[in-house]
């Protein structure tokens with residue numbers, strides 16, 4: 001009967017008091033368990049409120065995934081990376097082999113340069129995001145060629161700092177040949193942000209990874225003849241002004257040269273910038289004039305041949321791919337070591353800029369005439385004023401500095417180089433049943 005409350009309210013108060021008492025005693029007896037519980041709850045709240053929960057999860061997943069499947073990571077993937085980047089042992093050779101990270105290896109210049117390095121016994125690892133700026137099947141075909149030669153091309157973006165750090169952790173690269181970029185001049189009208197992402201932010205990401213690496217590699221990277229912009233004094237020399245770009249592409253390459261200066265100055269990175277002049281050849285870029293002229297001439301489609309004001313000539317210093325590759329390799333071979341360690345500069349480091357051109361500008365009309373002879377097809381020419389979309393009227397390289405310091409000597413004239421291009425083109429596209437699908441011409445004279 002004592003348990004029966006005199007009023008319901010009194011029962012509630014007594015029961016609550018009793019329950020509180022029991023709870024206090026339980027907590028007292030299980031102090032350790034309660035502390036652990038509170039700790040877990042706190043951890044859960046912190047994880048939920050963390051600003052980048054997905055990135056940390058993604059990166060740990062990445063490290064678990066195995067080679068062959070993007071994303072990257074795992075012991076088999078690392079083994080493949082190491083094997084590709086290891087130089088061949090050549091005891092008799094006087095030249096010390098190097099280990100090179102080639103960014104943009106799925107691209108035109110990157111694939112040729114990677115093959116040339118591998119052929120002479122250097123270690124090469126490629127990196128490319130295989131973006132669809134132009135036909136990705138052409139990039140994949142280049143990748144297959146590289147794989148057959150023993151060059152592994154990691155699929156990833158230069159803006160991924162975890163991936164870059166991992167690559168430098170796995171391989172002590174002596175050099176980086178940085179060619180990944182958003183190329184082309186006219187495409188900036190459609191996607192300007194891609195130029196900032198790859199050519200500015202991407203370059204900074206590569207230089208950041210390089211300056212933190214031990215050892216710090218020497219960097220050779222692709223600038224462009226487009227930095228000469230609206231200059232009218234020819235031929236273009238490295239000491240000429242470069243502060244009047246005619247396109248966003250040119251502006252990002254110019255920005256790259258200034259960024260290179262800052263990283264050389266602050267971190268002691270050895271950096272060489274190469275200003276390529278309109279590179280052409282087999283496995284070339286479908287967005288360039290010599291490439292899509294060939295396609296259109298063969299299809300009987302009209303081609304637009306530009307002229308300057310008052311019917312003046314538009315001309316380019318067309319440079320054959322093998323000459324460019326020899327220039328890249330000479331720049332790598334003559335690059336001094338970076339001087340920094342642990343992200344800190346230990347002394348002044350090399351900073352160089354070279355023109356890599358052919359020194360023989362050819363009017364675009366003559367380019368078409370050579371293609372007509374090689375293809376044995378008459379082009380349907382539509383002569384028109386050059387639109388103001390970023391292209392410049394004339395390029396001509398003074399290469400005496402590269403000649404003196406790199407031993408650079410271009411040896412291929414436009415007719416010989418185009419003959420090799422046309423032979424490759426006919427062979428490559430005759431193996432494809434759907435010519436149209438393989439080529440996506442975006443259009444542009446140079447890059």
Ligand SMILES: NC(=O)c1ccc[n+]([C@@H]2O[C@H](COP(=O)([O-])OP(=O)(O)OC[C@H]3O[C@@H](n4cnc5c(N)ncnc54)[C@H](O)[C@@H]3O)[C@@H](O)[C@H]2O)c1
Pocket residue numbers: 103104105106107108109110127128129130131139156157158159178179180181182183184197198202222223224225275276277278279280285446447
């Ligand atoms: N071909 C020329 O006439 C010419 C002239 C002057 C300068 N260049 C420069 O030379 C370099 C190579 O040019 P190319 O003609 O071989 O061009 P390309 O487009 O064939 O090669 C560039 C490669 O970089 C890759 N890439 C782009 N952004 C990337 C990113 N964020 N992360 C990873 N990979 C990325 C692309 O997928 C592509 O395969 C570029 O820097 C270009 O600006 C070329």
